[in-house]
Amino acid sequence: MNSQKVAIIVAGGSGSRMGSSLPKQFIEIGGMPILMHTLRLFRDFDPQMHLILVLPETQVDFWEKLCIQFDDFSRKFPHHIVLGGTTRFQSCQNGIQALPARAELVAIHDGVRPFVAQETLKKGFQMAAAKGSAVVAVSPKDSIRMLGEKDENHALNRSQIRLVQTPQIFQKEWLVQAYAQPESHLFTDDASVVEAAGFSISLVEGTYENIKITTPEDLLWANTFLKTLV
Amino acid sequence: MNSQKVAIIVAGGSGSRMGSSLPKQFIEIGGMPILMHTLRLFRDFDPQMHLILVLPETQVDFWEKLCIQFDDFSRKFPHHIVLGGTTRFQSCQNGIQALPARAELVAIHDGVRPFVAQETLKKGFQMAAAKGSAVVAVSPKDSIRMLGEKDENHALNRSQIRLVQTPQIFQKEWLVQAYAQPESHLFTDDASVVEAAGFSISLVEGTYENIKITTPEDLLWANTFLKTLV
Secondary structure: OOOOEEEEEEOOOOOHHHOOOOOHHHOEEOOEEHHHHHHHHHHHHOOOOEEEEEEOHHHHHHHHHHHHHOOOHHHHOOOEEEEOOOOHHHHHHHHHHOOOOOOOEEEEEEOOOOOOOHHHHHHHHHHHHHHOEEEEEEOOOOEEEEEOOOOOEEEEOHHHEEEEEEEEEEEHHHHHHHOOOOOOOOOOOHHHHHHHOOOOOOEEEOOOOOOOOOOHHHHHHHHHHHHHHO | OOOOEEEEEEOOOOOHHHOOOOOHHHOEEOOEEHHHHHHHHHHHHOOOOEEEEEEOHHHHHHHHHHHHHOOOHHHHOOOEEEEOOOOHHHHHHHHHHOOOOOOOEEEEEEOOOOOOOHHHHHHHHHHHHHHOEEEEEEOOOOEEEEEOOOOOEEEEOHHHEEEEEEEEEEEHHHHHHHOOOOOOOOOOOHHHHHHHOOOOOOEEEOOOOOOOOOOHHHHHHHHHHHHHHO
């Protein structure tokens, strides 16, 4: 039998970097809010996927109205809404507390990354089942430098560097233990939280299309990319 | 008096990653080959800019025909053509050997990066004049991990990492000395060559729009982005 999979979709963003008053996860691309594309990805991958959506309290009413407006979205794609915290760490904690008892593998994913390839999800859940974690990452296209003391900086060996995306998939127990730690400013993603709890991180290769939509340029790219998929 | 500026534009690419037989630097965006946009950037910044274009020998005839076809491009934007080598390092060496005697500051730039902001060029040449080098770089948007021994990998502090672009601007003498070194597989850009020769690298903040056009998705983005500039 397949292990029970859960996706925690974290949608905490405002519209500030987008120059918009509408939080970016609600902006439409291809005729549908970004967040709906993202939720649909996971359900398309596994019709049994349990979806948890973490939303700021102030956005819940708006989202529920959007769902009705978009062809009764939450009836076709049922999802459990959890209120976000004041930081991403707290939002993830809230999502993890809402995990169903039978959950085994849990993907945490940015609400504004609507272009995960189905193949990435397949490889990711397989790796997480085998190794306990699977964090999606790509190789950098650019040379990489590291800042040092004062004005100094030096080249890093690019072939050893990976740029981390989401989803980041973990055994439920690893996540529960990791998010019991106190919050730290060094936690920039879930992998860094899980690593700090002493677990090892396995990487799975992603695709460059899996962008996080945060700027007007990203939105432009997203709309253009969607047209190529039709 | 302003110091004499030179731009060495390195255009060695084939069309392979683009799924095209036309080398990517010749693909049209906004009605003009990418490479012409790139050359024009530097001349727009400084009408006295000396332009050196490094091209594979097999592409020179094609380029010269393109120039005639595009409104006699090389008459309006005169540039000196230098033959490329079998590696980027050798192509840069050939460009450096062709530097005019009075050159003081030399920008090396990818032929397929047509979106450098004029402000970036301004800040870059100013910094290179003051410090000897100015390498354009941006902060990563993603978390960063570094591969270690065997399967191990660990988080790096993202705030200390920079993703390097071009142009990379140097005092002429630094480049001449740096490119007298034997080639190494650790040289992934000009900054790594200059650093290996014992000079210090100064970084100047770039923009995310300054992409290197290498994939069909990049090309799509470039076309869409150009439309927003009109």
